[in-house]
Amino acid sequence: MSKGWWWIAVGAVVVAAWAARGGDSPETAVPPPRATASDTPRPPAPKPSAKITPSPSDWSTNYDPASFAVQVRRSAGRAGIKPQLLMAILYNESYKPHDPELERSWQRIKPDAAxxxxxxxxxxxxxxxxGRPFAGRSWEELPDHPELAVEAAAWHLHDLAARLPSRTRGTFSKDELLALGYNTGSGNMRAFATGAKPGAQAQSYLDRLHQNWAKAANAVRVP
Incomplete structure (x- = not known):
């Protein structure tokens, strides 16, 4: 589905949810009190150069994949893949809203959604x-638990790497093939590894990976 249709569908869900709550009620709105000189001064705003990491309660509102650099480095290390690759994929997948309730609303419209x-x-x-440490967790937990999503993605990339042919043809690197596998499935990944050309959607995913590659490296750098 194109990004445009995704935003239209999400917008419809948000409007429906707003309407169900009755919308805003101007008749009952109370204007804020007028500030006086005796009011306690507010603390100074953070400096523009300071990076604010979202708290666990608001990570989806201010979502930035770089906020999960610690989890990315840890999970990638355990799974034996490059942290930069895992972070670049998170950037590739950050195009849509990751608010848990919006994800569930969209999944009710499209049951096979991710x-x-x-x-x-x-x-x-x-x-x-x-056979993994999170074997007892469920797919339905992913919207609320980004650390679980990172761990699962790392091991999925590990499993894709195990399915690559021992000898490959073409110009794609291992990381590029794994990213293509993440996007299109292991069967297509193996075809690309033996010389097949990616279609428009797969090529677009690979192009975004290249665009996000340097940003991902910066995000996962060791403090």
Whole structure:
């Protein structure tokens, strides 16, 4: 589905939710009190150069994949993949809102939609979690638990790497093939590894990966 249709659908869900709550009620609105000289001064605003990391309660409102650099480095290390690759994929998948309630509302419209900040489908998550430390977790938890989404994505990339042919043809690097596999599935990834050309959607995903590559490296740099 194109990004335009995604935003139209999400907008419809938000409007419906607003209408169900009755919207704003101007008749009952109370104007804010007028400030006086005796009011306690507010503390100074943070300096523009200071980076504010979203708290657990508002991470989806101010979502930035770089906020999960610690989780990315940890999960990538355990899964044996590059943290830069995992972070670049999170940037690739950050195009849509990741508010948990919006994700669930969209999933009710489109049952095969992906969940979480890594946009994983149910089948991929359930296959990846087998024998892993998060085997007891469920796909439905992904919207509320970005750390679980990061861990699952890391191990999914690990599993894709294990399915690459021992010898590849063409110009794609291992990281590029893994990103293509994440986007299009392991079967297509193997085809690309043996010389097949990606279609428009897969090529667009790869182009975004290249655009996000340097930003991802900066995000996961060791403090």
């Amino acid at each position: 969940f979480g900040i890594a946009n994983m489908h149910r089948a991929a998550f359930n296959e990846t979690k087998r």
